[in-house]
């Protein structure tokens with residue numbers, strides 16, 4: 001996992017719980033907290049930090065990953081607005097994540113470990129994102145989707161019935177845009 005993700009977790013925890021909160025998390029996780037954005041650090045270390053943050057805040061890990069995903073989406077918008085601005089609506093943006101957004105990330109960081117998304121579009125206001133990744137961070141994906149919806153000012157509903165955490169080989173994240181497809 002890239003250092004940039006660790007930096008974002010620190011920003012979120014520090015923003016809500018101060019430097020003292022982040023230092024407690026680092027101590028619990030046994031991390032030194034020295035991260036450089038383009039460097040890679042172990043997925044294991046990220047999981048330890050997430051577990052330590054969950055322990056410190058009392059927020060269960062799935063909800064914590066969802067909150068972190070929402071925070072990440074906001075930060076990605078601040079850092080890379082063109083990915084969002086180039087798309088007219090939420091579904092178009094989500095369809096661009098696998099090949100365009102993460103494709104560009106791979107050009108920038110050739111050793112990035114990105115998930116793969118396949119897509120199913122059954123109806124105009126619905127999209128299924130089929131998530132596959134050894135890291136099984138589907139709840140982070142849910143948060144990233146919610147955070148992206150906030151950017152497009154859309155209310156959405158997410159169903160996540162098929163999940164790798166329940167023994168399936170991929171996750172089906174079903175997104176319904178509420179209140180009409182075009183508004």
Ligand code: HEM
Pocket residue numbers: 001002003004005076077080083084094097101102105111112113114115129133134135136137138140141142144145148
């Ligand atoms: C401008 C928007 C986005 C940018 C710049 C971006 C970039 C990145 C980067 C840098 C990583 C870390 C890769 C690594 O550490 O090796 C990552 C991971 C990830 N991204 Fe994105 N991303 C964006 C939007 C999204 C959206 C909207 C979703 C969900 C639909 C998503 C899903 C994920 C997930 C779940 C991971 C964690 C790795 C995994 O699950 O295997 N991303 N992304």
Ligand SMILES: [Zn+2]
Pocket residue numbers: 138139160162163164165170171172
């Ligand atoms: Zn899942």
